[in-house]
Each structure stands twice: as structure tokens, then as C-alpha cells.
Amino acid sequence: MMKAVKLSALVAVAALATGCASQSDIDNLQGQIDTLKPQVSAAAADAAAAKAAAAAAEAAANRAAQYAQDTNSKLDRMFKKSQHK
DSSP states (O other), X not given: OHHHHHHHHHHHHHHHHHOOOOXXXXXXXXXXXXXXXXXXXXXXXHHHHHHHHHXXXXXXXXXXXXXXXXXXXXXXXXXXXXXXX
């Protein structure tokens, strides 16, 4: 019980020592937030565009890998046919 009272007193002293934020502090922070909002939106748009470009590049790479595999299969068949004769 005494520990709880001591802890409560310590928390109260710490809260009083730090003080409260003034309205100008809050206005300053709100201004910073308002300044950052467009930057965050732009960053999100850039990230979405990069994600779309990455998806397109992945699709192109998959197509290229499939073409290479098809070509290898065709070459293998041609080689086996030439060896068969």
C-alpha cells in the first residue's frame, strides 16, 4: 500500500514538473502535421507507382523466363531428333 502511495506521489511530481503544452506548442505541432500531410500523400503515391512498376517488371521477367524455357525445350527436341537419325 505504501509503495502505491509513493509511486502515485512520484508520478504526480513528475507530471507537475513536466508541465502542460501551451496552445502555441499545439498550434506549432498542428502546423508541422499539416505540412507533412502532402508529403506523406506524395510518398504513398510514389510507393504505389513503384509497386505497379515492380509488378509489370515481374510479369515481363516471367514471360521472358517462359520464352527461354520454351526455346530450350525446342532446342532439346531438335537435338534429339538430329541424334536419332
